[in-house]
Amino acid sequence: MNIVIVSSELAPFSKTGGLGDVCGALGPALVRRGHRVVTVSPRYGGVDLEAMGAEDTGVIVGIHAAGWVHPVRFWRVRADGVDHLLADHAMFHRNGIYGDSQGTFSDNHLRFAVLSRAALEAARRVPLDGGPIGEDVLFHLHDWPTGLLPIFLEGLYRPLGLFPRAATVLTIHNLAHQGRFPAEVFRDFDLAPRWFGPEALEWYGDLGLLKAGLLWSDQLTTVSPTSAREMLQPEQGFGLDGVLRHRAGDLHGILNGIDAKIWDPTADPHLPAAFSADDLSGKAKCKAALQKDLGLPVTAKVPLIGAVGRLDPQKGIELMLDALPTLIRETGCQVVAVGTAVAAHAAYEHRFRELQATFPKNVCAYIGFSERLAHRVEAGSDLFLMPSRFEPCGLNQMYSMRYGTVPVVRATGGLADSVENVDITKGTGTGFTFHWYDAQALLDTLRHAVWVWKERRPEFDEIRKRGMRHDWSWDAVVPAYEAVYRKAAAVRGLPTEER
Ligand code: ADP
């Protein structure tokens, strides 16, 4: 099939979290199955086009929005058989993807409307080897920034006879972010008034970009089977559960994969030593090097607990901050936390710094974004902490298992689907899980995990190895997406050309 992946984040060009990882890894996995894949994502300020080997396609399209014609230029990077198109517009050249230290950008509706329009124009007009990918394509959309694309398709392009067979699949990575904007910005989209209606963009008097995408995409997916069920209920539906129940027959839960080349403990350029399930000795070297880097005492006698991620209420930060002081006092364990918060949650950054100040010999809080450190933490830690309040999928627990670092997670969403609770009497399980969103439940689970690490080392090593041997690769996941693509294609009569 001809597939166009459209996303506000796409690694290695842009990433704030798992969305970037997923969109970056999906394309190459689809190409390995014989599909033709183009991606369209913004060229943000920090992207070094030369270092990425980007070529100027010479194509500049004018997009009408908010009373202006917005010129968008396309850069092209070809990698792993995928054509990546980076949409270049002055609105993307800022220090941040959705916002900066002052808060969220106020024109995000316009920035991402331009992205959706740019993706439609790119399919028709950007020549690749042998011409543009064309109108007979499936658009694979991701989260609210792409929610307008099916509306533009239906409201601006199909009335002109364009894209008659194009199909759309929208993947929900995070229902908490809905792209809600004041009603008056509707005029910026150049759509006929009927698209501001409850059956399209209107959402409780505002505009809901994700909501519109949920109603108008041909098929929907989310990133784990448990999340697909959870989001149909009011508790985890973030107000959209009614809309989702309406589309329940078209919603599919597919657990994410991981990029098995980037996250490979036998060949990871960020690590001081390689290791595998058959030979864990390199992992001890990774731990010592990490302790040294972080300025913590270099010792094999205490467990090192890692955490990497956005400092956001979603991630159960409150539970961590409540449970860790007691655990550190009781067990002498070490903790490394790597993360950043958006302006609204900056208090979390201070609280982690305070934790480090209280326990300087046990805690290192690295407030910043570092890909290299994330790899070194996954490799050098014994346990990995992810007590999320909700977690559509979560990638870090899978990276951890691949690196022999045993996850401690709350059993919700994709964490419940990927981590099997340990039972040391039966010799089963890949991590330690708990159910109640409660600091005491986390503390008890961590106590148990640390006890197994200290007192039952052979069993602990077996837990590590079980996680390491699991296949988390995208190649195992892609057939499930193909099945959804075929359903969407059937709705529109889009040719799928079976391999
Ligand atoms: P989410 O998408 O909700 O943020 P995931 O677990 O799916 O959660 O993915 C998070 C991704 O972002 C992982 O690749 C993780 O390593 C990365 N990440 C998040 N924060 C940081 C950081 N401060 N430094 C390096 N990598 C980070």
Ligand code: GLC
């Ligand atoms: C989201 C979710 C996370 C998921 C990621 C990639 O940001 O919070 O759970 O792993 O998207 O799908």
